[in-house]
Amino acid sequence: MRKPLLLLTAVVVLVAGLWAMRTLQQPPHPQFAPALGQAVAPERAGEPRRSGAGDALPVFLPPEAHDTIALILRGGPFPHRQDGSVFGNRERRLPQRPRGYYREYTVRTPDLGHRGARRIVTGGDPPDVWYYTDDHYETFRDFQVPANGGAQ
Template sequence: MGSVAFGELPTEAQTTDRLIRAGGPFPYPKDGMVFGNRERLLPVKPRGFYREYTVRTPGARDRGARRIVCGGREATRPEACFYTRDHYASFRLIAY
């Protein structure tokens, strides 16, 4: 798994990250839901550790494929966040 600098993320992903740290409000009802890590591409952690958030995709009629998945005890102070542009097929650790 590679990494991506926060400043290199799409603008929409930077906005989503800021919303995560502010505790919302989120534009999609499923934002903040538990992410199961079924693909096992992220470090293995107990269920409930990871939460997923939608990154707006310009022109998409639905939620699109881009997400940020963060892990940690406190949703607004995640231990690590990962960006996926391909709906969980790959992840990159966000470097702040």
């Protein structure tokens, strides 16, 4: 009789400890780019790349991000099976939305043999919000995609 009681006590203590660790952890503060939800002054964000029609994508986006944006707007096909999958926003660095609202896409990093850390995360279907991260979801910068997709 003692061994089952001891085992049960150990399991209860373990479960209580795991529950306490999870509930006592504070989620990290959102780490939005300074411009999230605000207009960015050109001197802070750099001059945007201009298309013939005057539409632009911000200069902080690497050239490979333009390719990813074009694929997203076309609906694929995407080079990685994870592209287009639900981004869970577990770190809570983006505004809270229902599960399935955010999707993630790989931005290729030249000379890298794996997916790397660069991603575009979109929100909505079709996307109405766009975010770029180059540090695997630690920080995000929001941006707008012009009606022509920022074509040069």
